[in-house]
Amino acid sequence: MIKGNFIDNLPKVYGIYTGGFLAFIIIMSIAEQMGMTAKTIGICFVAFTVAIYAIIGYLSRTAQADAYYVAGRQVPTVFNGMATAADWMSGASFVAMAGGIYFKGYGYMALLVGWTGGYVLVASLLAPYLRKFGCYTVPDFIGTRYGGNLSRFMAVVVLTVASFTYVTAQINATGTIASVALDIPFQYAVYVGLVSILLCSMLGGMRGVTWTQVAQYIVLIIAYLLPVFWISNKMGAGFFPHFMLADEVSRIAELEAQFGFVKNSAENLKEVPKGLAGITKAHSAVNATPWAFISLALAMMMGTASLPHVMMRYFTTPSVKAARKSVGWSLFFIFLLYSSAPMLATLSKLSLIDPTLPTGIIGKSISEVQAIDWYQNWNQANLMFVSDFNGNGTLELNEFFMGGKAVVLATPEIAGLPYVISGLVAAGGMAAAMSTADGLILAIANAISHDVYYKIIDPKAETAKRLVVARVLLVVIGFAGATIAALEIQGILGSVIWAFDFAMSGLFFPLVLGVWWKRANKEGAIAGMFLGLVSGAAYLIWVRTGGSGFLGITQLTFGIFGSAVSLVAMVVVSLMTSAPNAATQKMVDEVRIPSGKSILGKQH
Amino acid sequence: MSKQEQHWEKSRGLLFMTLAIWFVFSIGIFLFGAEMNEVTGPFGYPLTYWFTCQGSLGAFVILIFWFANRQEKIDEEFGFSERGDD
Numbered sequence: 207m208i209k210g211n212f213i214d215n216l217p218k219v220y221g222i223y224t225g226g227f228l229a230f231i232i233i234m235s236i237a238e239q240m241g242m243t244a245k246t247i248g249i250c251f252v253a254f255t256v257a258i259y260a261i262i263g264y265l266s267r268t269a270q271a272d273a274y275y276v277a278g279r280q281v282p283t284v285f286n287g288m289a290t291a292a293d294w295m296s297g298a299s300f301v302a303m304a305g306g307i308y309f310k311g312y313g314y315m316a317l318l319v320g321w322t323g324g325y326v327l328v329a330s331l332l333a334p335y336l337r338k339f340g341c342y343t344v345p346d347f348i349g350t351r352y353g354g355n356l357s358r359f360m361a362v363v364v365l366t367v368a369s370f371t372y373v374t375a376q377i378n379a380t381g382t383i384a385s386v387a388l389d390i391p392f393q394y395a396v397y398v399g400l401v402s403i404l405l406c407s408m409l410g411g412m413r414g415v416t417w418t419q420v421a422q423y424i425v426l427i428i429a430y431l432l433p434v435f436w437i438s439n440k441m442g443a444g445f446f447p448h449f450m451l452a453d454e455v456s457r458i459a460e461l462e463a464q465f466g467f468v469k470n471s472a473e474n475l476k477e478v479p480k481g482l483a484g485i486t487k488a489h490s491a492v493n494a495t496p497w498a499f500i501s502l503a504l505a506m507m508m509g510t511a512s513l514p515h516v517m518m519r520y521f522t523t524p525s526v527k528a529a530r531k532s533v534g535w536s537l538f539f540i541f542l543l544y545s546s547a548p549m550l551a552t553l554s555k556l557s558l559i560d561p562t563l564p565t566g567i568i569g570k571s572i573s574e575v576q577a578i579d580w581y582q583n584w585n586q587a588n589l590m591f592v593s594d595f596n597g598n599g600t601l602e603l604n605e606f607f608m609g610g611k612a613v614v615l616a617t618p619e620i621a622g623l624p625y626v627i628s629g630l631v632a633a634g635g636m637a638a639a640m641s642t643a644d645g646l647i648l649a650i651a652n653a654i655s656h657d658v659y660y661k662i663i664d665p666k667a668e669t670a671k672r673l674v675v676a677r678v679l680l681v682v683i684g685f686a687g688a689t690i691a692a693l694e695i696q697g698i699l700g701s702v703i704w705a706f707d708f709a710m711s712g713l714f715f716p717l718v719l720g721v722w723w724k725r726a727n728k729e730g731a732i733a734g735m736f737l738g739l740v741s742g743a744a745y746l747i748w749v750r751t752g753g754s755g756f757l758g759i760t761q762l763t764f765g766i767f768g769s770a771v772s773l774v775a776m777v778v779v780s781l782m783t784s785a786p787n788a789a790t791q792k793m794v795d796e797v798r799i800p801s802g803k804s805i806l807g808k809q810h
Numbered sequence: 811m812s813k814q815e816q817h818w819e820k821s822r823g824l825l826f827m828t829l830a831i832w833f834v835f836s837i838g839i840f841l842f843g844a845e846m847n848e849v850t851g852p853f854g855y856p857l858t859y860w861f862t863c864q865g866s867l868g869a870f871v872i873l874i875f876w877f878a879n880r881q882e883k884i885d886e887e888f889g890f891s892e893r894g895d896d
Contacts (some may be wrong), residue, residue, distance in 0.1 A: 315862035322867045323836035329874045330828045452854030490859040492844040499840045507836060525892045530878035537871050548863035798818055799890040
């Protein structure tokens with residue numbers, strides 16, 4: 207049970223936890239030396255870490271509304287930063303990002319800029335003001351600032367659409383990892399993943415999620431950085447890869463020039479299993495138009511500032527001041543992983559394509575490559591494929607295909623690291639996907655239980671009943687997400703990007719103008735949320751069904767269109783209708799200064 | 811002008827400055843991505859490439875802490891800062 211002094215002991219508690227985890231890694235590597243099989247190691251890693259999260263989740267159980275919704279508003283700055291970083295970095299960041307950079311190079315790295323730059327908007331435009339407001343959920347702010355059940359309900363709708371799109375991808379990722387690590391079919395593994403996720407959040411709500419997310423951050427950052435440093439040292443690329451890979455980057459450019467990017471015919475590509483890709487774009491050279499790069503970065507930045515699972519993490523800090531600082535810490539912890547992803551992609555790419563390295567496969571004969579152990583393993587897992595398109599018997603750059611996940615999952619093995627590292631990476635990926643899924647499911651369930659059930663349907667409900675409703679919703683939403691994830695409709699990364707676009711279409715301007723424009727009123731906000739979401743969704747459907755789009759806005763950046771419509775609608779409708787009343791204006795004034803009581807009471 | 815209006819005016823000024831710096835690192839640089847990539851940046855990486863993998867990201871981290879400190883100073887100046895926490 208968490209005692210009163212638990213908060214003071216946090217550094218010690220997590221210090222011991224980190225030491226214990228490192229000891230576990232060492233024990234596993236000794237076990238590997240003694241002959242433990244790869245499969246058992248994988249199972250141990252995933253089972254051990256998930257069991258720890260479940261214990262933390264159980265210890266954090268609570269029956270109080272403010273502990274359940276905002277972790278009692280006592281999470282210290284740095285720890286909230288870690289929790290946010292875990293909340294933020296999803297299975298996509300962990301497993302798919304380095305792969306994206308590997309295939310698409312510079313153009314893809316707009317996501318790195320977008321997914322970090324958004325935090326500047328969070329810190330300066332929103333987080334401290336929403337913290338001062340004292341809300342439990344994002345729709346709580348919209349509903350109180352603008353007034354009326356309709357505005358509150360619209361915010362819940364936008365939040366649910368965006369978060370649900372996002373969460374299915376995360377449950378999918380936990381299922382993928384669980385199915386590989388535990389060796390069970392994906393349809394069942396999805397539910398194993400879901401149960402693990404619910405163990406963290408069911409009993410303790412936000413409090414449970416907070417303390418498991420800190421634990422998950424520690425696992426995922428160790429699991430990401432250790433292999434990067436190890437591979438870099440093993441290849442002799444440099445002791446500290448981030449500062450020392452310039453030669454490797456220019457060597458890749460040299461090899462690209464030497465091999466050239468040969469375009470495969472459509473007929474040849476039919477042979478390649480679905481989901482695998484080859485290297486078709488330059489690694490470090492600018493390979494995208496400025497607008498393609500900037501529009502993607504901009505959409506991700508505005509999406510970051512509108513996604514509820516990030517925003518609600520800043521409701522848990524003790525003060526407004528702490529909320530601001532906490533955003534900085536969040537980004538620092540995210541930076542540790544994001545700045546390593548391009549390094550991993552560089553190391554992975556060079557080790558595969560450089561014929562002078564022992565691991566290089568380009569230029570070798572096809573039969574030789576097909577005889578390599580790791581190639582056979584990953585080919586069987588449907589993540590690697592070679593084919594002799596030009597019939598010359600040697601493997602060319604355009605004849606080698608890989609799945610996006612393989613860059614993170616397979617590089618340790620290709621570089622010849624012990625299997626214990628692969629087990630660690632599986633545990634890290636699981637932690638990344640679980641922590642994000644938890645944050646999102648909680649965001650949806652809290653919005654529906656607090657804003658729809660308590661604020662709109664039954665304002666007299668007692669705390670105990672509210673929390674039962676919240677927990678039932680958590681399970682229902684989790685199962686709905688898992689059911690859709692089991693259908694495997696879309697890829698992990700695509701649906702993550704869509705979630706950002708949906709969120710920015712409907713929520714960015716209603717949130718920002720709620721603080722920064724006193725004249726914004728209820729009618730304007732409702733119009734902004736409704737028209738923004740609808741026009742964004744319509745644009746997506748139009749482009750998906752063969753529409754040509756305009757201004758270079760693609761299905762990945764449709765939020766730019768949606769949010770522009772939202773802004774115009776909100777301003778026009780606000781100005782056409784009457785200004786908000788004096789009480790609301792005074793409330794906005796109050797929000798703008800950190801001192802004094804929050805707008806909404808401690809229990810509401 | 812009341813104390814509160816002055817506070818807000820200063821806060822707004824800080825916001826615009828923060829957003830201007832943010833704009834440079836998130837958008838400005840990439841308007842000239844191709845030209846800037848010809849230049850060798852820190853640690854020997856091509857310059858624009860370096861910004862996408864380290865430079866801009868690091869700049870955002872520093873920018874947020876800088877913003878938080880400046881805003882705290884503004885709050886203290888007008889007596890609007892909270893007491894008794896970190």
